[in-house]
Amino acid sequence: MILTRISLTLILLFHLSTAFSSLTPAVKEPNSENPKSILMIGNSFMYYNNGVHNPLVRLIRASEELGKGHKIRSITINGSSLSWHDVNSYINNSNIGSFSISSKNVLSNYDFTGFDMAIMQDCSQCPIHPERKNLFHDYVEKHSNLLKRNGIEPALMMTWAYKDKPEMTSQLAKEYTVAGNKNNVLVIPVGLAYANSTRIHPEIDLYTSDRRHPSKAGTYLSACVMFASVFQTSPVGNYYTFDLDKNIARNLQKIAWTTHQEYYEN
Numbered sequence: 001m002i003l004t005r006i007s008l009t010l011i012l013l014f015h016l017s018t019a020f021s022s023l024t025p026a027v028k029e030p031n032s033e034n035p036k037s038i039l040m041i042g043n044s045f046m047y048y049n050n051g052v053h054n055p056l057v058r059l060i061r062a063s064e065e066l067g068k069g070h071k072i073r074s075i076t077i078n079g080s081s082l083s084w085h086d087v088n089s090y091i092n093n094s095n096i097g098s099f100s101i102s103s104k105n106v107l108s109n110y111d112f113t114g115f116d117m118a119i120m121q122d123c124s125q126c127p128i129h130p131e132r133k134n135l136f137h138d139y140v141e142k143h144s145n146l147l148k149r150n151g152i153e154p155a156l157m158m159t160w161a162y163k164d165k166p167e168m169t170s171q172l173a174k175e176y177t178v179a180g181n182k183n184n185v186l187v188i189p190v191g192l193a194y195a196n197s198t199r200i201h202p203e204i205d206l207y208t209s210d211r212r213h214p215s216k217a218g219t220y221l222s223a224c225v226m227f228a229s230v231f232q233t234s235p236v237g238n239y240y241t242f243d244l245d246k247n248i249a250r251n252l253q254k255i256a257w258t259t260h261q262e263y264y265e266n
Helices: 001-018 046-049 052-061 089-090 133-149 168-183 190-200 216-231 246-265
Strands: 035-043 071-077 100-101 107-109 116-119 152-158 185-189
Touching: 001 035, 035 046, 035 152, 046 052, 046 216, 052 071, 052 216, 089 116, 089 133, 107 133, 107 168, 116 133, 133 152, 133 168, 133 216, 152 168, 168 185, 168 190, 185 216, 190 246, 216 246
Parallel strands: 035 071, 035 116, 116 152, 152 185
Antiparallel strands: 100 107
16 A cells, blocks of 8 residues: 555556656745735636636635635636736726625625735637637736736636547646736646646546636635635635535645646746
């Protein structure tokens, strides 16, 4: 049993070192320490399973050291690229987050305090498609500069390969890392975590039947990687499981933290 565990660990480390060998992110940690207000900008990769912001904020709430008061707003458009998003209107609209209505129909009003961080992702093929690749880099730069001018830290969520096209992993990782380095922004290595999980835990299906969008386990893995990278905190042992089997959740937490460590420590 001990030898088997050692062998599995060595296999994991070998695969991780191979996957990360050509990637060196310039930004190792966010400038914002424990950001309280986060804006997510993307498409269906972010909004499946009632949105990745839901498990993320619950992972945060389950971690006592991060405190309270975190709010995450998600603005997504199905099938969208970064070129579809009017980011200026998102960050300067004082109506966003200005109220909520409870299940008992009670209205609560809030003052708009702005965002500390904005996490962006492009369409699944945009960073590597020959006719969209340059536009991906153009819009990362455009949106990042706009966010910085408004005192908001930009970050990128590296997306994942399709289930039947694993070669997309290294291609997407390269373009997201290049874009992050060029614009001096944090890249969250979700796509690499998908690849690592698929290799080490093939029994955990991260995809829906279309082989592109995330299953509930995939959304939870994304949230765990975001939790690790944005808050520099290990998700391993966090009691929030997104209603997944506890063993599955724990394995995904471990993959997220190992991916986080290997990507930034390269």
